Structures are given as structure tokens and as C-alpha cells.
Amino acid sequence: MLSEILKKEDCAACRFCCAFRRQSLWETPIFTLENTESIEADQKLDASVLQKFSFENNTYARYDLSNNYKTDDSEEEAPCPYLSTNGCILDANEKPWDCKIWPLRVMRKTDGALVIALTPTCPSVNKIDIEKVREFVNEKLADSLFEYAKDHSFLIKQYHEGFPILVEK
């Protein structure tokens, strides 16, 4: 979604957002029913890693990486099951919204306000002037992100301190 300002080659060399430390497991992507059904229909993919659950009339799914760590090192990262050496193996219908909008996050603050925040750990976006990112998000993405999030409320994360807020509703 930020492809106009993030370079593809930087992401190809990074893949940071496709592997998770224990303390980042809350960031693992959430799959909508449409994503899950597309994955189930795709013979090349293993859908058995996805655990479905319901929330407010929507069905979502998630994978659990908590048993995938091989050491006690808190910096160890467990890769997403859909990450290959060539990157993500999911197509547009299969890929979760969380991944499509990364490093943006739609979050709810404790006062109930919805915000679009920036994940502070993306090395590429951190090199860009935050005002340029804010302007881009405001102009091109904010309305559609808030709209989608309202229809899929489980995808809204709780606000985490340290995530720079780009847009507040």
C-alpha cells in the first residue's frame, strides 16, 4: 500500500515484517474469511495452519507461532508459514489486510479515538520524512483504511505507545 514511497528492493532485502519475536506475536496477521477461503482453494498452500474464530458476525483466522521457537533467545524470530525465500507466497486475495497495509496500523486509543499509526520498526519507512508519509496517508489512504477497519473491527489493534500517529479520527 505504501509502494509509492517504499522501495520494493528494500523490502526484498529485509522481510522483517514477515517474522515475529515472542513479544511481537500480537502483530501476526489476521486473515478474513475471504483470505482463508482463497487459501483453502489454493492447492499449493497449507491452510491447516490457520485457526478460524468468529467476532461480531465476521469469521477470521490466525496462525499460532508460539511453539515454533527453537531457543530461549528473546530476539529469535519465527517466520510466517507463508514466507518463502522469494518472499510472500500469497496472492492479493489470500494476503491479509494487516500485511497489505504494513507498516501502517489502524489502532484504537484508550479514549476510543481511531488512529492510523506507523509501526516504528520498519527500517525503510523510518528513512522517509514522517511529514511526507503523513501527507501521503492523509491524501490517498486514510478514508479507505478507516472504512475497512470499521467493517472489520477485530482488525483494529489497541494503540501501543511509541507508534507515531499519522491521522486521528
Ligand code: SF4
Ligand atoms: S519492515 Fe519495512 S522495509 Fe522491511 S519488509 Fe517490511 S515494509 Fe519492507
Ligand code: SF4
Ligand atoms: S502473509 Fe505474507 S506478507 Fe504477511 S507476514 Fe506472511 S509472508 Fe509476510
